[in-house]
């Protein structure tokens with residue numbers, strides 16, 4: 572594989588009569604590269620993640636794992652991507668946590684028993700092994716976020732697209748999740764406002780502003796400074 576994710580001059584608007592919310596985005600993520608996607612509310616982070624799996628209409632060219640995204644390829648492309656939605660409720664389908672996480676593997680033809688054996692270590696590493704028989708609909712926000720992340724990780728996809736993975740986590744869970752993501756050799760693009768979390772996981776930082784890439788750099792020091800300046804030292 573040459574590239575895990577490639578955007579060539581990509582622009583997105585939700586409807587033809589709307590203004591573009593992403594404009595002329597070009598971005599390449601190498602296999603195994605971990606990239607943070609930063610930017611203020613409404614800058615286009617979630618839209619960019621959605622466009623990478625064909626959930627919003629786009630102009631330009633997007634490739635995932637060297638396959639160009641089109642109507643014909645979007646299904647196999649989605650099989651190659653672990654996606655964590657910002658609102659985890661959107662991806663919970665089953666009445667019990669273990670079945671819900673195992674489902675991705677069963678869809679790939681892995682028998683239920685083996686699927687569940689593979690799920691358990693991931694649940695353990697995310698601190699949710701005790702939730703296996705619980706209903707996903709009765710979990711706390713942070714528990715639900717961990718369950719959804721386990722679902723994104725379990726098939727060991729070559730690309731992870733994670734929308735605010737640390738948003739609902741407590742400080743312990745946040746650190747453990749960062750450690751887990753940092754230990755994977757999977758390419759990932761992580762939309763987040765949590766610069767500290769991004770610095771623990773990522774070695775490249777892309778900043779979106781009003782739908783364009785404002786900054787793309789490998790230095791967490793520089794990104795910290797940039798972030799504090801652009802937010803008026805709100806987090807300093």
Ligand SMILES: Nc1ncnc2c1ncn2[C@@H]1O[C@H](COP(=O)(O)OP(=O)(O)OP(=O)(O)O)[C@@H](O)[C@H]1O
Pocket residue numbers: 585589592610611612613614615616617618619
């Ligand atoms: N379904 C939609 N239809 C029309 N416009 C939308 C839709 N979803 C998002 N937008 C607009 O697209 C722009 C980018 O939104 P997006 O959700 O990508 O931002 P974001 O960077 O993820 O913000 P946040 O930090 O709040 O999550 C915003 O102006 C938003 O209002």
Ligand SMILES: [Mg+2]
Pocket residue numbers: 616617618657734762
């Ligand atoms: Mg968002």
